[in-house]
Amino acid sequence: MNEERARPVRKDSARNRARLVDAAREVFAERGFGATLDDIARHAGVGTGTAYRHFPNKQAIAAEVLAEATGAIAQDARDVLEIEDSWLALVTFCERTATRQAADRGLYETLTGQGNQDEQAKIWPRVVASVSELFDRARAAGAIRPDAAAQDIAAIFAMLGPAFEMSRAITPDLWRRYLALLLDGLRPAGQPQLPVPPPPVEQLDAVLFAGKRGA
Amino acid sequence: MNEERARPVRKDSARNRARLVDAAREVFAERGFGATLDDIARHAGVGTGTAYRHFPNKQAIAAEVLAEATGAIAQDARDVLEIEDSWLALVTFCERTATRQAADRGLYETLTGQGNQDEQAKIWPRVVASVSELFDRARAAGAIRPDAAAQDIAAIFAMLGPAFEMSRAITPDLWRRYLALLLDGLRPAGQPQLPVPPPPVEQLDAVLFAGKRGA
DNA sequence: CGCTAACTGGAGAAGCCATCTCCGGAAAGC
DNA sequence: GCTTTCCGGAGATGGCTTCTCCAGTTAGCG
Incomplete structure (x- = not known):
């Protein structure tokens, strides 16, 4: 893509850039976009200055990391169209995407409107297109309630x-329980059993507090 | 409660205190606990100094406002125990509470672990107690799926x-659609129709962005 | 009606945090 | 070996919230 380079890129420079992107992936995934570019630099084992030489600002490096992640989701959305059973296709898509989001806080923030807005604006149309088709098929097959709409996925x-x-906080898989609950709400009738037990009452506070204002 | 006052409270002082509490109620409801005490003072039409003379800090005034709101929810939880039909009781409680939260962002933040932690710690046990009874009855009556637990309400x-x-962003009632979806997920089978249409696809972005980082 | 204790208001001090710049020193590679 | 490019991290900058201080005002008693 970058043709006419006056000098070939110095090896250490290229290595540092790669380290920064890797670090950004990890840090954004773990702490979301609240993380600072300084954090990323430290995590990459380079100085702040180096980070700012390679990327004009936080958005730039975020965009690079996000492009990969949202691309994968759009791909998932297309892939599941191959699945015969429309309900299974829908569930598969939701589970894959949710799994990605559960592991990547930055990705979740993007899809729901915090974080990089450009990227968010780009991803939804692609997903909605595939999901609409899925919903139409599922509705026609009577696999979902007739009043459900593709936008409800968002x-x-x-x-x-x-x-x-x-x-x-405690149960890394807890979200699967609530995804199942939501999906069952989309069903025309009769649900299977919920996966993952609910959080114990004694830990409700801890669970609700997860990741918000220390303590 | 405050006995031995050296002097009777000055009328203007009492009036300003009341104004501050009213303003806090409105401002916290609208903007959540991100609002500053200065904001509240301005909204009340008094100076910052006055605000800080009546309340040592933001938590103090928040606690006063929250006590009312969480008290109302705990009361609701007890009230619906009177309703014969256990499913109807559950739905009624959820709708009342959700209506309160939809109108009061500060309240929502409290119940889900942002904002005042003391208040949050106080409210849940009271609610869970009533809701557990509700769930037991509903489960016994076959009104909800057997694997649902009271904690799922949180x-x-x-x-x-x-x-x-x-x-x-656009449809003040949209949340009713998703509350219905969630509640239908709790049902053992067959749902009624969802209230409120989903947001139009063209407005998905606007809807998702609602209230986050301007633009 | 006048006096004084108590209250008011808002400018601004103090602290915090993230973003981004600068430049002396290091090392890559012809 | 020498020049050119890159490195690192201290710190300048700006935004934002919390909370203080005090000159000026006012309530309400005597």
Whole structure:
């Protein structure tokens, strides 16, 4: 892509850039976009100055990391169209995407409107296109309630956010319970059993507090 | 409560205190606990100094406002125990509480672990006690799925948070759709129709962005 | 009606935090 | 070996919130 380079890129420079991108991936995934570029630099084992030489600002490096992640989701959305059973396809897509989001806080923030807005604006149309088709098929097959709409998927992912945060505290899989609950709400009738037990009452506070204002 | 006052409280002082509490109620409801005490003072039409003379800090005035709101919720939880139909009781409680939260962002933040932690720690045990009874009855009557637990209510309210924010953008009632979806997920089978149409696809971005980072 | 204790208001001090710049020193690679 | 490019991290900068201080005002008693 970058043609006419006056000098070939210095090896240490390229290595540091790669380290920064790796570090950004990890740090954004773990702490979300609240993380500072200084944090990323430290995590990459380079100085702040180096970070700012390679990327004009935090958005720039975030965009690079996000492009990969949102691309993967869009790909998932297309892939599941291959699945015969429309309900299974829908569930598969939701579970894959939720799994990605559970592991990547920055990604969750992007899809639900915090964080990089450009990237968010780009990802939804691509997803909604595939999901609409899925919903039409599922509705036609009677696999989902007739009043459900493709846009509801966006709301479902947004609502899973708090579930992810609760999961971080104690039960890494807790969100699966609530995804199942939401998906069962989309069903025309009769649900299977919920996966993952609910958090114990004694730990409710700890679970609700997960990741918010220390203590 | 305050006995031995050396002097009777000056009328203007009492009036300003009342104004501050009113203003706090409104400002916290609208903007959440991110609002500053200065904001509240301005909204009350008094100076910052006055605010700080009446309350040592933001927590203090927040505690006063919250006590009312959480008390009302605990009361609701007890009240609905009177309703014969256990499912109806559960739905009624959820709708009342959600309505309160939709109108009061500070309240929502408290119940889900942002904001005042003392108040949060106080409210849940009271609610869970009533709700547990409700769930037991509903389960016994076959009105909810057997694997549902009372703690799931906390998760449901947490998950409604994003729904409230989406609602603020365009359709004030949108959250009702998603509360219905969640409650239907608790049902053993067959749902009624969802209230409120989903947000139009063209407005998805606007809806998701609601209330986050201007633009 | 006048006096004084008590209250008011808002400018600004103090602290915090993230973003981004600068430049002496290091080392890559012809 | 020498020049050119890059490194690192201290700290300048700016924004934001919390809370203080005090000159000026006012309530309400005597």
